[in-house]
Amino acid sequence: MAEKLLEIKNLSVEYHSDEDILYAVNNVNLTLEPGETLGLVGETGAGKTTIAKSIMRILPAAQAEITSGEILYRGENLLALKEKEMQKVRGNKIAMIFQDPMTALNPVETVGYQIAEAIKRHNKISRNEAADRAGDMLEMVGIPRERLGEYPHQFSGGMKQRVVIAMALACNPELLLADEPTTALDVTIQAQVLDMMRGLKEKLGTSVILITHDFGVVADFCTAVAVTYAGEIIERGSVDRIFNNPQHPYTQGLFNSLPSLEATSRRLKPIKGLMPDPTALPPGCRFCERCEYATEECAKKAPEIYEVEPGHTVKCFRARRDD
Amino acid sequence: MLKYIGKRLLMLIPTMLGIALVVLIIIDLTPGDPARVLLGTNATEEQVEELREELGLNKPFLVRYWEFVKNVCQGNFGSSIMTQRPVFSEMLMRFRYTLVLVVFGTIFSTILGIPIGIYAANHTHTWKDSLAIFLSLICVSMPSFWFALLMIRFFGVKLQWLPISGIEDWKGWILPCVAMALGLMALIARQMRSDMLEVLRQDYITTARSKGLSERKVVYRHALKNAIIPVIMVIGGVFGSSLGGSLITEVIFSIPGLGQYIMTGLNNRDYPVIQSGILIISTLFAIIILIVDVVFALVDPRIRSQYTRRKKNKGGKSDDGTGKEAKKANATA
Numbered sequence: 272m273a274e275k276l277l278e279i280k281n282l283s284v285e286y287h288s289d290e291d292i293l294y295a296v297n298n299v300n301l302t303l304e305p306g307e308t309l310g311l312v313g314e315t316g317a318g319k320t321t322i323a324k325s326i327m328r329i330l331p332a333a334q335a336e337i338t339s340g341e342i343l344y345r346g347e348n349l350l351a352l353k354e355k356e357m358q359k360v361r362g363n364k365i366a367m368i369f370q371d372p373m374t375a376l377n378p379v380e381t382v383g384y385q386i387a388e389a390i391k392r393h394n395k396i397s398r399n400e401a402a403d404r405a406g407d408m409l410e411m412v413g414i415p416r417e418r419l420g421e422y423p424h425q426f427s428g429g430m431k432q433r434v435v436i437a438m439a440l441a442c443n444p445e446l447l448l449a450d451e452p453t454t455a456l457d458v459t460i461q462a463q464v465l466d467m468m469r470g471l472k473e474k475l476g477t478s479v480i481l482i483t484h485d486f487g488v489v490a491d492f493c494t495a496v497a498v499t500y501a502g503e504i505i506e507r508g509s510v511d512r513i514f515n516n517p518q519h520p521y522t523q524g525l526f527n528s529l530p531s532l533e534a535t536s537r538r539l540k541p542i543k544g545l546m547p548d549p550t551a552l553p554p555g556c557r558f559c560e561r562c563e564y565a566t567e568e569c570a571k572k573a574p575e576i577y578e579v580e581p582g583h584t585v586k587c588f589r590a591r592r593d594d
Numbered sequence: 595m596l597k598y599i600g601k602r603l604l605m606l607i608p609t610m611l612g613i614a615l616v617v618l619i620i621i622d623l624t625p626g627d628p629a630r631v632l633l634g635t636n637a638t639e640e641q642v643e644e645l646r647e648e649l650g651l652n653k654p655f656l657v658r659y660w661e662f663v664k665n666v667c668q669g670n671f672g673s674s675i676m677t678q679r680p681v682f683s684e685m686l687m688r689f690r691y692t693l694v695l696v697v698f699g700t701i702f703s704t705i706l707g708i709p710i711g712i713y714a715a716n717h718t719h720t721w722k723d724s725l726a727i728f729l730s731l732i733c734v735s736m737p738s739f740w741f742a743l744l745m746i747r748f749f750g751v752k753l754q755w756l757p758i759s760g761i762e763d764w765k766g767w768i769l770p771c772v773a774m775a776l777g778l779m780a781l782i783a784r785q786m787r788s789d790m791l792e793v794l795r796q797d798y799i800t801t802a803r804s805k806g807l808s809e810r811k812v813v814y815r816h817a818l819k820n821a822i823i824p825v826i827m828v829i830g831g832v833f834g835s836s837l838g839g840s841l842i843t844e845v846i847f848s849i850p851g852l853g854q855y856i857m858t859g860l861n862n863r864d865y866p867v868i869q870s871g872i873l874i875i876s877t878l879f880a881i882i883i884l885i886v887d888v889v890f891a892l893v894d895p896r897i898r899s900q901y902t903r904r905k906k907n908k909g910g911k912s913d914d915g916t917g918k919e920a921k922k923a924n925a926t927a
Contacts (some may be wrong), residue, residue, distance in 0.1 A: 329803045333719060354809075362806035369804075374797040379819045379894055389805040422895040438805065 274345065276478050277303040277326070277446060282340035284321050284330065284502075291550040295321045297502040299340070300576070303446070308472065308479045310489035310510070312525075313499030316546060319482045320370075322499075323448040325350075326480075327367050328357050344446070363393040366439035367448040371455045372432035376423040382409070382434045383419030386441055393442045408437040412467060429460035436468065443475055450482045465492055486529060490514060498522050501547050501557040508583030518585040520562045556587070564589055595891065598901040602884050606877065611663065613876045617869055618659050627651075628675050628863040649675060651865075662869060671874070672866030674859070681870040685852060692851035694767065695843065696836040699774030704829055707779040708822075711786020715794065716813060726783065733780030742773035742846045759848040770847040774840065778832050785828045789821040796820070823894055830886030834879040 284296040296318040303309055311319050324330045326342055328349065342349045349360065369375040377385060386405035391398065406416035412433040423431055432452060439447060452468070453461040469492060472479055481493055489496055490510060497507040498519065506519040517523045524542035544561035547553055553560065559569035568588060577590040629645035630637070646652050650661070665672060671682040714726035749769060750758035757766045793799065794817055802816040841853030852875065859867030891898040 327804055329800055358806045358808060360806070361804055367804045369797060369801060371797060375801045377798040377802065377816050377820070378896060380816070381895075388807065392806055422899075424896045424899070435801070438801075 274305075275302050275343070276305045276307070276345065277301075277480075278341075278343040279322070279326070280341045280343065282322065282325060282342065283338045284318070284325055285336050285338050286334050287336065288334065293549045294552055295335075295502050295549060296325065297552070299499075299502070299504050301497060301504060301507070303478060303480065305445070306476060306478055307495055308481065308493045310493035310496045311480055311482045311499060312484060312486065312489060312496055314484055314546060316549065317499040318502040319499055320450050321502075323367060323450050323480065323482055326448060327361055327365060329361070329367075359393070362389050362439075362444070363442045364444055365446045365448065366442070366444040368432075368435055368439045368450060368452045370451040372428055372435050373455065375435050376431055378423055381420050381422055382426070383421075386419075386434070386438045389438055389441045405437075405441065408441050409434070411440075411471065412437045429456055429464065432456060432460075432464055433467070436464070436471070440471060440475065440477070444477060447472075447477045447479045448482070449479060451484070452481070453485075453488060454483070461488075468492070486514075486525070498525070501552060502549065503557060503586060505558065505586045506584065508580075512580065512583045516580075516583075518579050518583070518590055519558075519587050520564055520589070521558050524561075595888075595898070595901050598891075599884070599888060602887070606880055606884075609880055610666075610873065610877055613873055614663055614666070614869070615659060617872050618655070618662065621865055621868060622655060624863075626863040628865055631863050632675060666870070666873065671870035674867050675864050676862050681866050682874075685855060685871060685874060688850055688852050688855050691761065691849050692837060692840050692844070692853065695770055695774055695840050695849065695851060696833060698767065698771040699778060699836060699840075700829065700833045702771055702775040703779035703782055703832070706775075707782030708786050708825065710779075710783040711825075712790055712813065712818065714783070714787045715790035718791065723787075726787070730780035730783045733776050734784065736777070738773055738777050739842050739846055741776055742769070742843060745769050745773060746846075759846075761847075761849055766847075770843050770849060773846070774836065774843050778836070781832065782825060782828060786821065786825050789824050790817060793817045793821040819893065823890060826886060826889055826893070830882055830889075834882040837878055837882075838875045 279299055279301040282296055282299045282301075283294070286293040286295055299318075299322060301309075301322070311322065313319050321330065321335070324335075325337055326344075326349065330337070337350060340350070344360070344365065349357065352360070376382065383402060383405050386408055387398070387401040390396070390404050390408075391401040394401070396404075402419065406419055409416050409419060414430060414433055414437075418425075423434070426434065432455075436452070449468070453464050456464060465488065468479075471477070479493075481488070483489060493510055495507070495509050496513045497504050498513070498521065499505070500521050506513065506517070506522045513522065514526075517526055521542070524540075527540045528542060530539055542561055547557055547560065553570070554573070555571050556562070556565070556569040556574055559565040562569065566588070574586050574588045574591070576584050576586050578584050579590050627642070627646070629642045629649060629651065633641055633645060650658065653661075662672075669682075671680065671685075673680045674684065677684075710726055710730070714723045717723045746758045746769065749756045756769055758769075760766060794813075799812060799817055802812045807816075838853065838856075840851055841857055843849070844851040844853045845857075852871070856867065856871040856875075858864070859871060891901055
């Protein structure tokens with residue numbers, strides 16, 4: 272068996288507030304092969320960002336707690352590393368791009384400093400060399416290197432996101448976690464940023480986990496998809512399989528709710544109901560209240576993960592019946 | 595930037611004219627008469643009237659205002675009615691004392707308050723933070739005169755380590771500076787803590803962490819540089835208001851400073867002392883606020899860019915070389 276780049280086993284994350292415990296991620300299993308581009312899809316609050324932040328171990332320490340699980344990166348459990356060792360992984364082997372480029376850059380430091388800082392942290396080079404490489408990175412994302420000395424407020428939103436991407440790729444990471452990198456940008460800039468990311472990915476050979484709620488972006492950019500719902504991964508497979516043969520009722524519902532160019536109906540078909548309250552999750556299948564196929568068994572017992580075809584797994588009893 | 599400073603300095607002129615007007619109006623409305631104070635209760639009404647005429651107190655309000663402004667413009671701040679000594683040189687002499695007190699008080703409170711605030715912010719939800727908040731709450735709410743008296747009792751009377759009043763050598767400064775600094779320190783610490791907490795929640799702090807930076811670097815470089823900006827404002831305000839507000843400390847420790855001088859002037863209805871004293875202190879305050887604004891601009895590039903003259907082709911968003919221009923503009927500012 273080829274070595275997995277990333278293997279998440281039984282990851283559970285809780286957020287604690289004064290009264291409640293919020294179960295954000297529940298027993299998530301996820302693997303990523305080297306070079307793979309995985310789209311992590313799901314609606315707001317499904318736990319996508321929490322999974323990414325767990326991998327980086329940058330969850331807010333005061334509220335969040337990883338209650339169980341392992342995150343193996345090339346066989347090494349990141350959750351067991353000391354903070355000092357984790358710092359060597361962060362930004363170096365695994366880097367992250369954040370959702371909102373407007374707030375992701377420090378307003379009082381130059382972009383050049385912010386990029387060079389990451390380079391200098393993980394490489395034994397002088398300040399000048401780091402600045403020089405920061406310039407190279409800027410050029411790579413299509414910004415002239417003369418702008419190294421400028422501050423974030425002097426850049427537009429799309430350019431800020433390019434800077435964030437340059438920063439994340441500065442140390443040539445093996446794994447890039449992109450948390451909705453295009454959500455805050457308008458559509459024309461989205462396409463530009465995605466094109467650029469694709470180019471860089473091919474050039475640098477980086478594996479990517481792309482967090483998004485946009486199937487269009489997934490189809491455009493990813494090779495595999497994992498669909499999250501209420502802190503669980505309910506379906507995972509290649510883009511081809513999931514788009515052509517979605518198995519989980521939720522995934523099917525997501526596709527049905529997309530506007531279609533061919534259909535004549537003018538209304539979208541939304542999935543009825545809301546995601547369950549993450550402070551009080553149902554005992555059985557998380558989706559059963561909204562599922563048109565739900566049976567009594569669904570309400571009592573949580574389904575296991577069944578493989579419907581090689582590499583395509585579904586967390587639903589219906590997949591078992593299909594056997 | 596220089597142009598901005600120049601503009602601000604020019605704006606001091608109308609400010610000073612306004613202050614002079616307000617001070618004169620208040621003096622005019624306050625009961626009491628320097629001639630009566632000077633001559634004592636035994637003097638006859640005629641004698642008092644004669645002295646009023648001599649001091650120019652009978653002139654119409656606007657004439658007095660005009661003469662005051664004219665004299666100040668010529669560098670003449672008048673002389674005390676009581677002591678006949680010129681106000682400006684008298685204040686200059688006392689200014690040294692107040693300045694030492696305020697400067698050391700501010701420095702002391704800053705170098706303690708800022709680290710305490712940072713420390714508390716980085717240990718929220720622990721007893722260390724609670725202790726820091728509790729102590730600073732005590733320091734803020736305790737009147738400084740009471741604390742000064744406690745210190746005199748303990749360090750001066752009981753242990754006899756430090757002199758209890760007067761300034762003979764450096765030892766004499768310790769208690770007054772500490773008394774002055776304590777409340778300010780708590781104020782600064784509380785401000786620092788809340789700003790730090792606010793900044794630590796920001797996305798760019800997560801970004802900094804995700805780069806693999808050490809916690810030290812995240813806190814002291816990325817967070818502090820942002821969180822310190824409102825604290826600078828507080829320190830500037832504290833410094834400025836202590837110039838006039840050091841009175842209590844000066845009285846308790848018998849320091850011949852500005853506060854005492856003006857207080858005596860007020861008691862004696864010594865109009866030139868009051869007028870010029872308040873004018874000078876207000877001007878100093880305005881200058882300090884100006885300095886704070888300049889420091890703001892130095893720390894925060896967003897503010898700096900507002901003051902920097904925009905180059906014509908600094909559109910910035912377009913490519914080729916404009917970045918260099920903008921950089922130059924920043925550098926010259």
